[in-house]
Amino acid sequence: MILELDMASEIPIYQQVYDGVVLGIASGVLTMGEALPPVRQLAVDIGINMHTVNKAYSLLRQDGFIQLHRRDGAVISPDAAPSPADIARISALVTSAAAQAKAKAMAQEDFLALCGRLYDALKGA
Amino acid sequence: MILELDMASEIPIYQQVYDGVVLGIASGVLTMGEALPPVRQLAVDIGINMHTVNKAYSLLRQDGFIQLHRRDGAVISPDAAPSPADIARISALVTSAAAQAKAKAMAQEDFLALCGRLYDALKGA
DNA sequence: CGCCTTGTTATATATTATATATAACAAGTA
DNA sequence: TACTTGTTATATATAATATATAACAAGGCG
Numbered sequence: 001m002i003l004e005l006d007m008a009s010e011i012p013i014y015q016q017v018y019d020g021v022v023l024g025i026a027s028g029v030l031t032m033g034e035a036l037p038p039v040r041q042l043a044v045d046i047g048i049n050m051h052t053v054n055k056a057y058s059l060l061r062q063d064g065f066i067q068l069h070r071r072d073g074a075v076i077s078p079d080a081a082p083s084p085a086d087i088a089r090i091s092a093l094v095t096s097a098a099a100q101a102k103a104k105a106m107a108q109e110d111f112l113a114l115c116g117r118l119y120d121a122l123k124g125a
Numbered sequence: 126m127i128l129e130l131d132m133a134s135e136i137p138i139y140q141q142v143y144d145g146v147v148l149g150i151a152s153g154v155l156t157m158g159e160a161l162p163p164v165r166q167l168a169v170d171i172g173i174n175m176h177t178v179n180k181a182y183s184l185l186r187q188d189g190f191i192q193l194h195r196r197d198g199a200v201i202s203p204d205a206a207p208s209p210a211d212i213a214r215i216s217a218l219v220t221s222a223a224a225q226a227k228a229k230a231m232a233q234e235d236f237l238a239l240c241g242r243l244y245d246a247l248k249g250a
Numbered sequence: 251c252g253c254c255t256t257g258t259t260a261t262a263t264a265t266t267a268t269a270t271a272t273a274a275c276a277a278g279t280a
Numbered sequence: 281t282a283c284t285t286g287t288t289a290t291a292t293a294t295a296a297t298a299t300a301t302a303a304c305a306a307g308g309c310g
Contacts, residue, residue, distance in 0.1 A: 010267090012297060019221060025228035038256065049299045054257080065228060070256055070306040082229040090222045090231075091243060096144060097218035098244040103150035103190060104211050105204040108244050115240045118216060119223040119233050135296090137268060163285065174270045179286080195277040195285055 003046055013048055017056035022065060025076060026122045036066065036074040063089065128171055138173055142181035147190060150201060151247045161191065161199040188214065 003020040005013060024030035036042070039057060043050040057074050060066045064083065066074045082090070094115075101111045128145040130138060149155035161167070164182060168175040182199050185191045189208065191199045207215070219240075226236045 014297080019224070022221075022224045022228050026224040026226075039258095040256090051300090052298060055297090057257085068257060070258090071308060073256060079230040082226070082231055086225070086229050087239075090225050090229075091239065093218050093222035093225075094240050094243050095246075096147075097215050097222065098240065099144070099147045099151040099247060100188075100211070100215050100218075101151075101207070102244065102247050103147050104207040104215075106207055106215075108241060111244055112237055112241055114212075114216065115219050115223065116233065116237055118219050119227065119236055121220075122224055122227050139268080164287095165285090176271090177269060180268090182286085193286060195287090196279060198285060 003042075005046055005048070014052050014055040014059070017042075017046075017053060018059050021056070021060055023122070025065060028123075030076050032076050032078045034076045035072065036076070038073050128167075130171055130173070139177050139180040139184070142167075142171075142178060143184050146181070146185055148247070150190060153248075155201050157201050157203045159201045160197065161201070163198050 003017060005016050007013070009016065021030065021036065030036075036057070037045065039053045040050050043053045057066065057068060060074075061068050064077055064080070064086065067077050068074050098111060101114075128142060130141050132138070134141065136144075146155065146161065155161075161182070162170065164178045165175050168178045182191065182193060185199075186193050189202055189205070189211065192202050193199050223236060226239075
């Protein structure tokens with residue numbers, strides 16, 4: 001579980017952690033049932049505060065990517081069909097991307113080609 | 126040019142303005158050469174501060190969606206092929222969406238179907 | 251049982267981002 | 281000149297982000 005943080009980025013650290021875990025699940029580095037490092041340990045490992053990790057974990061649980069247990073810590077949730085909330089979250093991102101693409105005169109087939117390529121790029125990340 | 130703002134949203138107002146303009150261009154409501162309202166007027170119209178509008182306009186110019194002139198104000202940029210910076214910006218959004226989709230066990234064809242549907246939905250918005 | 255690890259919550263503080271307010275400046279044009 | 285436009289400067293208030301320290305709660309293990 002490698003997380004690359006950019007402390008100079010305008011993207012909040014907790015969101016970078018969130019994105020890193022989602023990317024890990026999507027790419028198969030993190031598999032169902034696997035445990036994430038405890039909040040305190042991950043915080044020390046990547047040099048940030050415990051609460052920042054905790055915020056990322058809480059959001060990941062809220063969005064159904066992980067489950068949090070008192071003893072077992074954070075474990076990857078089993079695969080499940082996307083919920084309406086998941087679809088809404090994903091759709092918001094795609095709509096922003098599609099609007100920018102179309103506003104830049106990008107044809108639908110080119111946009112879809114880009115989407116397909118980026119989806120495939122998650123394979124071995 | 127109708128802008129819907131959600132003052133209770135966690136999304137900054139300047140970004141909502143930014144997104145609204147991009148959506149307007151993508152949907153054809155705003156066409157090349159068309160002028161946007163002056164920063165002061167739009168600010169009054171939607172009930173926010175002038176600098177918040179100015180920040181949105183500055184970002185829109187920075188990303189190549191509009192051009193700003195002393196006298197003519199803000200006008201929609203002519204259609205042009207997406208720059209590498211545009212592709213990078215769009216790709217970041219799509220990658221986040223694709224990662225969430227794949228982490229939720231969404232097949233590529235389903236993800237692409239969603240992308241195509243959302244792109245088409247921009248038509249008459 | 252005590253002990254330890256885990257997530258969780260509480261409180262406080264510092265820094266940055268966001269938004270507003272007022273004012274002045276700079277450029278273009280009628 | 282006068283007006284409108286974007287632009288910059290300064291100040292202030294609120295919210296978000298990140299850190300720090302501490303304590304609490306649940307579950308398992310010797």
